[in-house]
Amino acid sequence: MSSRLITEIGFGAIVAAALLLWLGSHLVPKKIPPLTSVLSALMRKRSTRIALVLAWWWVGWHFFVQS
Amino acid sequence: MAAPERHVADYPAPRPAVDLPIAALLIASLAHWIRGAPADSVIFFAAAILLLFTERHAGAADDLLVPATRLPGASLIIAVALVALVFGRQTVPMFLAVTAIGVGALVVEWRDPSLPSQPVPRRGWLWVALAISWCLWELISFVYEQAAGGLSLTHPTMSDLVDPMLDNRVVQALALGVWVAAGLAMLRAAAEARRTA
Known part of the structure; x- marks a missing residue:
């Protein structure tokens, strides 16, 4: 099987x-x-909120603006 | 005389030595620098430093929740899908749309302080384990790509696999709509956390 x-x-x-x-x-x-309930619990912390929003935004940036 | 009984709740929760999301942002910044995307690296690094500052110097005024922002819905999804259909990706209108969405989302989420933590729902670790699995699998491909000096045909990253599928404008419009819908769902989850604070 190939790599x-x-x-x-x-x-x-x-x-x-x-x-x-x-x-x-x-x-x-x-x-x-549901994923939303897990996110809701995790996103009570500001740094988690920002890290997740930035990760989500970067996906759009990478595929639609940058690639 | 016996000492009064103390419970775990009597002690303040210890502050973690490392804020994991901030550490993740710094690692992502380094990865972007290594892959030759200095602009992305600077964005992630600046976010990490700004977060470090705002979290360490949160004042009393920072404890107040600002009024909830009304999030857009289908109208935004349709608008960005139209941008993709009319202009396509890697164009100035697309750059402006994605940048505006990102800045808007970051402003909405940055305004409110951290809230008291709440336990993650039972079996919530399944979703976390899935996210970590994806990160590790992508990291392995990323290391192979860097060792190969760019694109690796034997160990492609997920973006190498997905990118060719986005050549068609209709697919771009659908993918962009899904991306915005996912972001809005995430912002609503954060808003739900604020409502229960």
């Missing part, structure tokens, strides 16, 4: 896990907390 395929499978597995978690949080919210 590139392993890298792509790794990213694919992470995306699939994210979709499964998102789906699970809608189907069984008592077992898997």
Whole structure:
């Protein structure tokens, strides 16, 4: 198996896990907390808020302005 | 005479020696510098330094929550999707739109102080573990890319894999809409935290 395929499978597995978690949080919210509730708890701290907002903004900047 | 019983709640919570989000911003700044993006590096470094200053020198006036900002909704998503459809990416209108959105989001989130911490929902670690897994996988690819002197065909980063998909303007408009919707959801989650403060 080539290194590139392993890298792509790794990213694919992470995306699939994210979709499964998102789906699970809608189907069984008592077992898997929705991402928004986790973010809500984490974002009470200003530095976490800014770091997350900056990370999100950079994704848009990188793909739509910079790349 | 027995000493009065003390509980954990009687002691102030110890202040962590390292603020992890600020450390993450500094590491990201270094990574941007290494990959040859000095502007990105400066933005992340400036945010980290400004955060260090505002968190260390928070005054009494800083403890007051400012009135909640009314966040835009579908109108903003449609507006940016139209910018992508009409102008495409890597254009001046796109630069202005993404910059304005970023500045607006940062201003909204910077105004309010840190709130008393609250426990993360049960099994919330699943989402955190997923985010850390992605960061580590991306970091491995990033190290390989730097060792290869640029683009690595054997260990592409996620942006190398996603970038070719964004050549079509319709896909750009959809992706930009999803990006804005995700950001708005995050800002609403932060607003929810403020409401329960």
